Amino acid sequence: MPADPSVQDRQVQGLDALEMAPPRRSDRPAAVRVAARAWAATWPKLAAVAIVLVAWQAVVWSGWRPVYVLPGPDQVLPRLFTEVASAEFWEAFRVTMRRALTGFALALTVGVLLGLAVTRFRLLRVAIGSLITGLQTMPSIVWFPFAMLLYGISESAIMFVIVLGAAPSIAGGLTSGIDYVSPQLMRAGQAMGLRGVQRYTLLIVPAALPMFVSGLKQGWAFAWRSLMAGELLVIINQQNSIGWALSQARQFNDSEGLLAYVLIVLCVGIVIDVFFNWADRSIRRRWGVSAS
Amino acid sequence: MTATTESISTGTARASAIEIDHISKVFGEGTGAVTAIDGMSVSVRAREFVAIVGASGCGKSTLLSLVAGLAGPTTGTVDVGGHRVAMMFQESSLFPWLTIGGNIEVPMRVNGVPKARRRERVAELLDLVRLSGFARKRPHQLSGGMRQRVALARALAQDADVLLMDEPFGALDAMTRDILHDELERIWREKSLTIMFVTHNVREAVRLGDRVILLSSRPGRVIEEFAVEGERPRRIDSARIASQAAEITDRLKVEVSRHAG
Helix, strand or coil: CCCCCHHHHHHHHHHHHCCCCCCCCCCCCCHHHHHHHHHHHHHHHHHHHHHHHHHHHHHHCCCCCCCCCCCCHHHHHHHHHHHHHHHHHHHHHHHHHHHHHHHHHHCCCHHHHHHHHHCCCHHHHHHHHHHHHHHCCCCHHHHHHHHHHHHCCCCHHHHHHHHHHHHHHCCCCCHHHHHCHHHHHHHHHCCCCHHHHHHHHHHHHHHHHHHHHHHHHHHHHHHHHHHHHHHCCCCCCCCCCCCHHHHHHCCCCCCCHHHHHHHHHHHHHHHHHHHHHHHHHHHHHHHCCCCC | CCHHHHHHHHHHHHHHHEHHHHHHHHCCHHHHHHEEEEEEEEHHHHHHEEEEECCCCCHHHHHHHHCCCCCCCCEEEECCCCEEEEECCCCCCCCCCCCCHHHHHHHHHHHHCCCHHHHHHHHHHHHHHHCCCEEEECCHHHCCHHHHHHHHHHEEEEECEEEEEEEECCCCCCHHHHHHHHHHHHHHHHCCCEEEEEEEEEEEHHHCCCCEECCCCCCCCCCEEEECCCCCCCCCCCCCHHHHHHHHHHHHHHHCCCCCC
């Protein structure tokens, strides 16, 4: 009899229990599982590094180029470690990262304002929507000659190019994030009386977050590229930076130093990428859209 | 004199929760205009459970959004007499970035309910839909039937006494739907709700409704109303429901055939 409350309760609970995935059991202790997972994530990366080092050394040994032009890892890696231990390197690193973060913050502000404006005003979207996409595909380095005319040999020229390179991606991520908020969620929000600011804070902004983060990640990649190009092209007098260190190394035919700095640029890129992937994954896990 | 008329008018207002009076709804203009609803009148008493059935294009969803006040009718009036109206859909439409508890809190945040009170209400409502202990889970961790119960709790968190349901169990398997019918009926009684329940499933309509309203398609009009007799809770597989459902289905088939060629 479905009328009996206790019978009904047991039916509902039984159904729920059947529909929920059975709890996963593991007889291995938690610490072992964490270690196993960390190892499974780490060893392919270590293997890849090893393969690259071996291939690099093999090219050096083949004698394709003299060793003073193409040094092997046995020379570059020790050089990398002495560089990283020097105060000069950290000064250069600090300057470059400060520029990167300032430029990215500027691009973020411009990108968010632009993205919001485009989603709010139809006319603006019609007018500049495709311009934003066009800017996104444009190699930002072409702006440098013009930026140097506008701002002279200065940090402002670099910032100008970073913003032009990164802001369109950030704006694009935000716009598509807002455009693709599921209409079902919008309808549910409307039915619950979400209006004005709350419609943004409780619904649109969190719903647009995954695409916005992809936009940020792409924007960062453009900002970092523009910055490296800028530091190589716009050499500000006496200002130490990673780009400056690279061009110094080239002028003194210091191939070990060159490769050491290339590796540093690569590492910074990887670290930031890991950060964005982590952000992306944790959002996906919360939303339940990832496979794991 | 005046006192008497007033008491009569408030009396009738209290008796009917939803008064839909000769409404029509036209989308678009000129030659491209589509009439979704044409001259429909429905009156729903307080605490009544009204099921609405019709084929595609009968304007069921349009009707519900007019009652919810999400859109205005082209002509005619919809009066919900100060009742608070909540809505439920076929998809639970829970926010995936919030926990179950967080989802139920959304309408209370809209209404400015203080945090401590919100937590209490979430516990009460989860208890009502038999999902105590699930407040910290996320929507994707629940089954479809459980998500619909959360959506029901979220609708009730609006402090609504009129509930509009747009095929809420359409995507569920038969067993789950069967059990949720019992659950909805229980909560409808416990909370003294007035329900307008739209469905494609005629048996479901007869199982749940005090009355079944049959709509025509393109444009939507009321064809006929059927009062459903029989003690609650009814069994969806009983002979009585089957025979009344057959009668309504036959009438619906006549309406569908009218649109052939």
